[in-house]
Amino acid sequence: MSQSADTRTGAASRDRAAESARAARHLAPRGARHRSRAGAAVAVTGLGVVTPAGADEHSFWTGLCSGRSTARRCEELAGLPVDFACPVDSVDLDAAIGGRSVWRMARFVKLALVAARQAVADAGHDPARWDGGRVGVVLGVGVGGVSVLVDNARRLADDGPDAVSPLLVPMMIPNAAAGEVAIALGAHGPSLAPVTACASGATAISIARDLLDSDQCDIVVAGGAESVLTPLVVTAFARMGALSTRSDDPASASRPFAADRDGFVMGEGAAMLVLEREADVTARSGRTRALLVGAGSSTDAYHPTAPEPDGRGAQRAVEDALRQAGWTPGEVDHVNAHGTSTLLNDAMETALIGRLFPHAPTVTAPKGVVGHTLAAAGAIEAVATVLTLEHGLVPPIANLDSVTDAFELDCVVKEPRGQCVETVVSHSFGFGGHNVALAFRRA
Structure with a gap:
């Protein structure tokens, strides 16, 4: 046989083998294709959070369980059609960070750094003593230092x-938060800044799990941060019809799953989780606060801003998280919903939850209290999920007295509900059709 004929025969053989492998994967049950990931749990060992409801874990949890919105009128938004938001105003960020480096940081970076330091301390780690080459940082940011950009555009004009400012670029770019956190913590492993709009914080946590599972890191500090409460950004969201216009009563404006909801309320904040492999936590006699047992992602590929109406795209992400966790839908006790208070998102998410979870697990939606913190939302809600597992308590949805008949959900309203929660799925969805679902179980 000639060399060319031998080459063709070999190529044909490889093609048949590849086709057989593809067919086998196609015919195998979907759970079987993911079996290697089932049970690949990672431990949540530290939490850090800076939100409109509180700038530490205790005050955040207290505020969330109060079921009272933090929305108020903001001086910097005066005169705009939407002049209210949910700002972080209970902490002096510069004082919390200390030192001279704060002058080079935009506000979203400061929020991220305060949350990261809280999380690392909560996990019982001392960055001066760990192997920084095995520590990663994954920090989702959607927009970055837009206020710095706007200010410098005015200066130029x-x-x-x-x-x-010669510091405009390093203060403006979205990855500045991941970089500054890595500098502060001496983290020399992978430092990543995923951008999946309002799903970015959840995407970061999912990527952190992969870094541990692939043995690229032993510790990952992961979460999200955002601060864009500026006239330009608020006006932009208002112009597209995404924001509530209840300027006469800002505190009642964010009302996830309510029949009379009319849009979300902008918020700001940051949340960070420390993630490690279970065996490593046991070896150092550390504390595991919860276990991340699944993380699914998908894309609607439907519309730049609107979700796929029937929620089928989002459902793929949830189902993938469940397969990785080794759960059936009926084993989910609680859903931490994305719950933006917009007409389209809440309708889509209701269809998804009702179809996938007919046993009606309890549902909460933190955005009623803290507003929509954009890239930070998925991480803040992950912290809320861990605290729900620990406390056996589901926070109520602010401004929701009862669910409309069209929404057959067991929403927790008015006051916290005691529940022995073992398994939770947390939803995060973003413009561009990004969907992420995180599956947590009690440690």
Whole structure:
């Protein structure tokens, strides 16, 4: 046989083998294809959170369980059609960080760094003593330092090029938060800044799990941060019809799953989790606060901003998280919903929950209290999920007295509900059709 004929025969053989492998994967039960990931749990060992409801774990949890919205009018938004939001105003970020480095940080970076330090301390780690080459940082940010950008654009227009700050670029770019956290913690492993819009914080936690599972890291500090309460960004969201216009009563504006909801309320904040392999936590006699046992992602590929109406795209992400966790849908005790208070999202998510979880697990939605913190939302809600597992208590949805008949959900309303929660799925969805679901169980 000639060399060319031998090459063709070999190529044909490889093609048949590849086709057989593809067919086998296609015919195998979907659970079998993911069996290697089932049970690949990672431990949540530390929590850090800075939100409109509180700038530490205790105050955040107390505020969330109160079921009272943090929305208020903001001086910097005065005169706009939407002049209210949920700001973080219970902490002096510069004082909390300390040192001279704060002058080079935009607000979203400061929020991230305060939350990261809280989480690392909560996990019982001392960055001065760990092997920084085995520590990663994954920090989702959707927009970045837009206020710094706007300020410098004005300087350029008013006073010329010499007025533009030489620090504009490192303060503006979204990955600045991951970089500054890595510097502060001496984390020399992978430092990543995923951008999946309002799912970014959850995406970061999912990636952190992969870094541990692939043995690229022993410790990953992961979460999200966002601060864009500026006239430009708030006006942009208002112009597209995404924001509530209840300016006469801001505290009642964020009302997930309510029949009369009319849009979300902008918030800001950050949340970070420390994730480690279970065996490593046991070896150092550390504390496991909860277990992340599944993380699924999908894309609607439907519309730039609107979710796929029937929720089928989002359902793929949830089902993938369940397969990785080794759960059936009926084993889910509780759902931490994305719950934005917009017409389209809440309708889609209701269809998804009702179809996939007909046994009606309890549902909560933290955005009623803290507003929509964009890239930080998935991470803040992951912290809320861990606390729900620990406390056996489901926080109520703010401004929701009862669920409309069209929404057949067991929403927790008015006051916290005691429940022995063992398994939770937390939903995060973002513009661009990004869907992420995280599956947590009690440690």
